[in-house]
Amino acid sequence: MIDSVLDIVDMRVSRGREGDAYEVILGALKLDSGEVAAIVGPSGCGKSTLLEAIGLLLEPKSVSRHCLGAFDLTHDLQCSADTREKRWARLRQHKLGFVPQSGGLLPFLNVKQNIELSRSLVGLKGKDDLLEHVIDRLRLGKLLERMPSELSIGERQRVSFVRGIAHRPSLILADEPTAALDPILARELFSLIVEIAREFRIGALIVTHEWSLVSDVGIRKIVGTVSAQRRTIFDECN
Numbered sequence: 001m002i003d004s005v006l007d008i009v010d011m012r013v014s015r016g017r018e019g020d021a022y023e024v025i026l027g028a029l030k031l032d033s034g035e036v037a038a039i040v041g042p043s044g045c046g047k048s049t050l051l052e053a054i055g056l057l058l059e060p061k062s063v064s065r066h067c068l069g070a071f072d073l074t075h076d077l078q079c080s081a082d083t084r085e086k087r088w089a090r091l092r093q094h095k096l097g098f099v100p101q102s103g104g105l106l107p108f109l110n111v112k113q114n115i116e117l118s119r120s121l122v123g124l125k126g127k128d129d130l131l132e133h134v135i136d137r138l139r140l141g142k143l144l145e146r147m148p149s150e151l152s153i154g155e156r157q158r159v160s161f162v163r164g165i166a167h168r169p170s171l172i173l174a175d176e177p178t179a180a181l182d183p184i185l186a187r188e189l190f191s192l193i194v195e196i197a198r199e200f201r202i203g204a205l206i207v208t209h210e211w212s213l214v215s216d217v218g219i220r221k222i223v224g225t226v227s228a229q230r231r232t233i234f235d236e237c238n
C-alpha cells in the first residue's frame, strides 16, 4: 500500500524584515512513502527556507493544504502559538528526520551517543537493521566512540545523516547532506537514501546543488525559479 508522507498545496513562506522580506512559494508537492525528491535552485533562492518550513522549524505565512502523513496541519496556523508549538515539536521528534546543513551534533556526546539520543527520545532501544546498514554503508563503524571534535567535516556530515534517520522518521529532510563529501561518498549517500527510502518506506526531500548526481540517480526535482525581486517559486521539473 502506498501512503502519502507529505501533501502540500500553495505554501508561502516569508523570511527577513518587513519591507525587505524574501518570499518562497511552493505550488504543490506530494511525496509518497518510499519516494525521494531533490530541492534544487540557485544559491540564496530559498531552498533551506522551504525545507525549514516543511520541517516545522519555520512558520509559513499561509498554506492551502499541509498534511504530514495522517496529520493534517492545514489549520494549525490558526491555533495559539503554544498549542501549535507543542504539536509541531512532537511531530518533529517522531515523524521528521531533519539533517541540518551545519551538522548539529551535540559536542559533549560521542558519535554513538549522538545517534542513540534521537532514538531514546522516541523510546527506541537496542539493535536496528536500518541503522546498522547505514553505519556500515557510510563507513562509520570505526568512529562510533569518537567525539564530534575528533571527526572531519565530511565524517560529521555522515554522522549527522545517520542521527537524522536513527529514530525511523517517516520523512527525511536533508539540507545539502553531501556538501562536504568527496564525489564517491556523495554518490554513495544519494544511492543509499534512494535505497533506504524504498526498502523502509520512508519519504525523503534533499536540498542539494548536485544537479547531475540527482539526474543520475533518477530522483524527482523540485526547482526554485527566482521570478521577481526577492521571490522564488518552487515547482516540479519534468
Ligand SMILES: Nc1ncnc2c1ncn2[C@@H]1O[C@H](COP(=O)(O)OP(=O)(O)OP(=O)(O)O)[C@@H](O)[C@H]1O
Binding pocket: 015, 016, 017, 022, 041, 042, 043, 044, 045, 046, 047, 048, 049, 050
Ligand atoms: N534568518 C534570516 N533572516 C533574514 N533573511 C534570511 C535568513 N536566512 C536566510 N535569509 C535570506 O533568505 C533568502 C533564502 O535563503 P536560503 O538559505 O533559504 O537560500 P538557499 O537557497 O538555501 O541558499 P544556499 O544554496 O546558498 O544555501 C536569502 O536571500 C537569504 O539571504
